Amino acid sequence: MTSQKRASSDGSSTSSPRISVRVDHGRCIASGRCVRVLPEVFFQTEEGFASAKERPAPQCYERVRSAADECPASAIIIGEE
Ligand code: SF4
Numbered sequence: 001m002t003s004q005k006r007a008s009s010d011g012s013s014t015s016s017p018r019i020s021v022r023v024d025h026g027r028c029i030a031s032g033r034c035v036r037v038l039p040e041v042f043f044q045t046e047e048g049f050a051s052a053k054e055r056p057a058p059q060c061y062e063r064v065r066s067a068a069d070e071c072p073a074s075a076i077i078i079g080e081e
């Protein structure tokens with residue numbers, strides 16, 4: 001049996017696919033919710049919209065998914081690699 005684990009860029013290994021995250025500014029209503037709940041990943045632009053670090057740390061994945069689920073505008077888009 002082969003292992004599904006692979007090394008990440010920080011030297012750790014993970015069995016989960018890496019994720020990328022971005023905010024669709026055409027949908028974001030600038031509620032600031034994601035910035036408040038996960039400031040390690042999301043930040044507010046000068047225009048008030050949220051943006052995200054494209055590649056969050058693996059320890060943030062669960063909270064990134066929760067932020068996407070709870071976004072009132074469904075503006076948080078998660079990609080898996
Ligand atoms: S929670 Fe959604 S709508 Fe609110 S700032 Fe974040 S991306 Fe924008």
